[in-house]
Amino acid sequence: MIVNKETIMELAAQGKRLDGRQMTEYRQPISMDLEISWTAEGSAKVTLGETVIMAGVKLSLEKPYNDTPDQGGIMINAELTPMSSSEYESGPPGIKAIELARVIDRGIREAKAIDMKQLCVTPGEKAWFVSIDIISINDAGNLFDASGLAVLAALKSTRFPVVDPVTGSINYKEKTDKKLPLLKEPISVTVYKINGQLLVDPSPQEEKSYQARLTVASDKNAIISAMQKGGEGPLTSEEITQMVDLALEKGEFLRGELNKFVK
Amino acid sequence: MAYTKRMDGRAVDELRPIEVKAGVIPNADGSASFKIGKTWAIAAVYGPREMFPRFLQDPTQGILRCHYAMMPFSGSGERIRPGTSRRSQEISMVMEKALRPVVDLSAFPNAVVDIFIQLPQTDAGTRCAAISAAAVALAAAGIPMTDMISSVAVGQVDGMVVADLTYNEEAYDGPVSDIPIAMTHISKEFTLLQMDGEISRDDLLKALEIAKSATEKVYELQMKALQERFKKE
Numbered sequence: 080m081i082v083n084k085e086t087i088m089e090l091a092a093q094g095k096r097l098d099g100r101q102m103t104e105y106r107q108p109i110s111m112d113l114e115i116s117w118t119a120e121g122s123a124k125v126t127l128g129e130t131v132i133m134a135g136v137k138l139s140l141e142k143p144y145n146d147t148p149d150q151g152g153i154m155i156n157a158e159l160t161p162m163s164s165s166e167y168e169s170g171p172p173g174i175k176a177i178e179l180a181r182v183i184d185r186g187i188r189e190a191k192a193i194d195m196k197q198l199c200v201t202p203g204e205k206a207w208f209v210s211i212d213i214i215s216i217n218d219a220g221n222l223f224d225a226s227g228l229a230v231l232a233a234l235k236s237t238r239f240p241v242v243d244p245v246t247g248s249i250n251y252k253e254k255t256d257k258k259l260p261l262l263k264e265p266i267s268v269t270v271y272k273i274n275g276q277l278l279v280d281p282s283p284q285e286e287k288s289y290q291a292r293l294t295v296a297s298d299k300n301a302i303i304s305a306m307q308k309g310g311e312g313p314l315t316s317e318e319i320t321q322m323v324d325l326a327l328e329k330g331e332f333l334r335g336e337l338n339k340f341v342k
Numbered sequence: 343m344a345y346t347k348r349m350d351g352r353a354v355d356e357l358r359p360i361e362v363k364a365g366v367i368p369n370a371d372g373s374a375s376f377k378i379g380k381t382w383a384i385a386a387v388y389g390p391r392e393m394f395p396r397f398l399q400d401p402t403q404g405i406l407r408c409h410y411a412m413m414p415f416s417g418s419g420e421r422i423r424p425g426t427s428r429r430s431q432e433i434s435m436v437m438e439k440a441l442r443p444v445v446d447l448s449a450f451p452n453a454v455v456d457i458f459i460q461l462p463q464t465d466a467g468t469r470c471a472a473i474s475a476a477a478v479a480l481a482a483a484g485i486p487m488t489d490m491i492s493s494v495a496v497g498q499v500d501g502m503v504v505a506d507l508t509y510n511e512e513a514y515d516g517p518v519s520d521i522p523i524a525m526t527h528i529s530k531e532f533t534l535l536q537m538d539g540e541i542s543r544d545d546l547l548k549a550l551e552i553a554k555s556a557t558e559k560v561y562e563l564q565m566k567a568l569q570e571r572f573k574k575e
Binding site for chain 1: 366367368369370380382384386388391409411413414415416417418419420421424425426456458459460462463464465
């Protein structure tokens with residue numbers, strides 16, 4: 080990809096962007112398809128401009144961890160597939176995919192979005208574990224926010240599979256009506272700082288030209304559940320305040336978009 | 343108790359509903375989505391581009407490389423661990439062999455054409471869906487091709503020769519065979535032929551006959567998707 084970093088920086092200083100958007104404007108369309116995969120217990124496809132992300136949830140019964148015998152667990156994995164951009168290669172997840180998965184994981188885990196205790200079947204013996212996989216289909220920028228939406232939509236569409244009462248084994252081909260115990264619905268918004276100016280929903284060019292970024296996950300009461308600063312540039316406390324305020328505002332916007340597609 | 347009626351009510355040579363779309367991944371040079379029943383393959387083509395590592399380059403012509411992957415949540419049972427497996431590597435290899443005869447890469451020495459396949463959900467016939475998707479993606483990418491490749495599975499379920507088996511048919515309690523096939527359109531040659539299970543010689547010949555009309559149906563839908571993609575506004 081040819082990136083004219085200077086042009087992006089100069090435009091940003093004037094509050095402008097290469098694609099003509101406002102600094103705080105998300106691309107359109109924002110759309111979601113739910114239950115795209117019958118083999119997953121929950122799944123979603125999110126389209127944000129030209130960025131396309133899929134997320135799927137698989138449930139399994141496992142022995143709880145020793146330090147939390149009365150709780151289930153979650154695991155989030157992200158794959159930045161070579162299908163989605165010429166910049167990704169086949170092989171084990173690189174640091175970009177690991178950071179993405181970890182940031183989304185914290186947004187869900189630390190918000191206590193899923194009631195882990197309700198996932199427990201028999202304390203110390205058996206509990207539900209929630210495995211979430213994020214797969215990039217087309218990376219046209221802002222995988223953080225698109226992935227956060229896809230994961231939340233997939234979790235909201237998840238239904239438990241039938242468990243055989245005699246053998247205790249899971250029949251993955253049949254689903255019950257029971258949904259995941261979701262206590263909160265945290266939404267991630269990533270704010271970028273380019274040449275002293277703040278913007279959201281970056282294009283791939285903007286993602287190569289930023290000095291700092293801050294991902295903020297928040298619920299509908301504007302309670303922040305996770306943050307992650309990225310990039311090599313420092314942030315002043317004033318900038319952090321502005322970024323958090325912008326993230327909370329855009330979090331509400333994205334929640335509205337999500338609710339158009341998810342009941 | 344013979345298998346006299348298909349579980350989902352289809353005729354013996356009837357395929358599940360098929361949906362083909364070209365141009366689903368803007369970043370790719372060519373791409374396609376191929377759904378057949380509840381099996382869904384997405385293919386993206388990148389290239390021709392320089393082949394790395396260099397020692398794999400062929401100075402006489404380009405190389406075609408397939409990368410088949412099921413999404414971790416796409417199996418009908420437990421989560422599948424991400425990353426390559428022996429199964430996915432073998433399928434990638436047979437995909438390359440199925441597509442290579444119609445792809446002309448003589449103009450691209452030292453280059454590679456990569457095809458990446460992802461399956462969001464599966465219900466048998468994944469390698470066939472992957473090949474049919476890949477062929478459309480190659481055409482959409484403008485890679486020189488001498489013919490089209492269309493792929494579908496045929497087989498036998500307890501004495502009934504059928505096209506496009508589902509997972510439940512493959513798992514039928516009785517003699518079953520699954521024969522994934524890929525065919526060229528013009529010359530009507532087979533570029534993929536595998537089989538597991540059991541089948542008599544006569545039933546095999548019958549299955550190969552059914553494969554001809556079944557792949558023809560797939561071909562029509564592949565071409566329709568390409569025409570849709572490149573139609574003038």
